Amino acid sequence: MQPTDIFVGSIDQGTTSTRFLVFNRDGEPVASHQVEFTQIYPNPGWHEHDPDEIVSSVETCIEEATREFEAKGYSRHSIKGIGITNQRETTVVWDHETGEPLYNAIVWTDTRSQAIVHELKQRRGATDLQRLCGLPLSTYPSSTKLLWLLENVSRVRDAYQRGTLAFGTVDTWLVFRLNGGVAANVFVSDPTNASRTMFMNLETLQYDTKLLDFFGIRGKIHLPKIVPSSHTTAYGRLAAGALAGVPIMGCLGDQSSALVGQKGFSPGLAKNTYGTGCFLLYNVGDRPVISTHGLLATVAYHFDGKPVYALEGSIAVAGSGIKFLQNNLDFFGESREVNDLALTVDDNGGCVFVTAFSGLFAPYWIDDAKGTIFGITQYTQKGHIARATLEATCFQTKAILDAMEKDSGHALSELAVDGGMSNSDLAMQTQADVISIPVYRPKMRETTALGAAIAAGLAVGLWRNFAELRDINRAGGAVFEPKIGRQESSGMFARWEKAVGMCRGWMGDSVRAESQSQSVIPVIPSPPEPVVKEPVVLEKEKARDTRMNGILPIPVSKLNVASDLDDADEEDLLLELRKLEILQRLKRMRNMYG
């Protein structure tokens, strides 16, 4: 078979939708399918996905895209490898023996671990973490989400105590399930995903005992083996469906994948992806750079036995701001209409929208901010708010570029972009105006999917080296040149920075109060739990747990209730628990205030 007769598939499992694309050797998608899946928001600041729906969305996309591929006259047998790229940090827990998910996936945007983060920040060693793993403590990485699960979900804690708790990011979950689950038990992750957990050492690309100990999770938990991003055997093969038997050979977190898809292979190259969130990755070469200006250090990719690193600026809200206008405020029916709505007015009319739905990420890291619109008057129209929403991502990108210049000593001369929101010409023109450098948008914008296809294609031999990728997606892109002067753009940015400053501390008191009322109990070392028969989960709590969003006032393992309870017993026990909680609180206050 000639390389030109070989195709690779790419699973792109994003925050709001899943896609499967089949690429040819020229890097062109010849067939694709995309489905949106359910976003679950059980409480303010909470964001979940159903792990089974994630898998079924992937299976549907593979079936449909393969059907389209064959309808175009190709054979499914010419698809020789598959790459996976995925939303990062999103945390899935399942039972290692049964393969059953133990809770909904907690999505990267979710801020429920705020009080845990607040408490962890007070601990000895908290300031050393970033040097080891590249990330600061926040609600964003998987680590604090896992601690929340251990603290609050009885099934997770039980599995932990039985030694059957499996933890993974979405790549691990998909690889496990697509290989057939427990029957094959393929349990791996790649360094670009593992670097988002806070458990992996950036230099060794393996789990670091100092990090695991800090979070108190060493020992009893099953963590996936970390293997290179491009590999012929480690990721197994699809167990069922239209492409059963095809090996999975590439795996990259979606932002790393977009950097690869944009061919950002040399130090100094960068890309900015405007999806649900927005993520600027800047290739820094074969040594990690630990930021001192609010950026993250992460793994860009790990091919050929050696890792390449990136500085990252992460923005929590980009396209999700547009979805908010669409779904929550009913401004329009489809995301693409934001462009026209924003064009109904000449400017933002004095509005600045700090879209801090998940607090503010890079470079500010304000976890106690909430979304705030400044400057509203009777003059304000929907168009002004639409513009302010697009501008919010552009301003944060400017703040990130400034930080990146300080960290790297190098200023970008052009910004390569992709992702759903980059389809808005107005957003990209605004971006060029705000950062005063040209913005380059490639013709084919499925660069995230292309990156994973490249990872698989390098392993399967579709491409032998980066040089062979040079001409892919080079022609037909659009360039947005800055149209306003630097003085005007500096004025706009200054107003944004003022608004950010005014958001600080909005949630401060309630986070501190919650942190005081919630005990973050380190799982290890913990006092040995007395073993008393099977712990009984109270019916009310069980019901909440089945809905997968129940919070137990105290970890259920602390109950150690050994017998069935009637209603009166249950009421008594709950009363006792409440008393215990109040006592714990009083004790903590006494410790704090003497």
Ligand SMILES: Nc1ncnc2c1ncn2[C@@H]1O[C@H](COP(=O)(O)OP(=O)(O)O)[C@@H](O)[C@H]1O
């Ligand atoms: N034409 C468009 N103009 C502006 N925003 C868009 C457009 N098309 C999609 N989006 C936004 O892009 C986001 C989806 O982008 P995508 O790259 O698919 O993200 P993800 O991988 O996070 O699911 C959505 O939040 C949507 O609001």
Ligand SMILES: O=P(O)(O)OC[C@H](O)CO
């Ligand atoms: O879904 P996206 O494309 O916004 O990407 C999500 C990121 O991986 C979160 O870190």
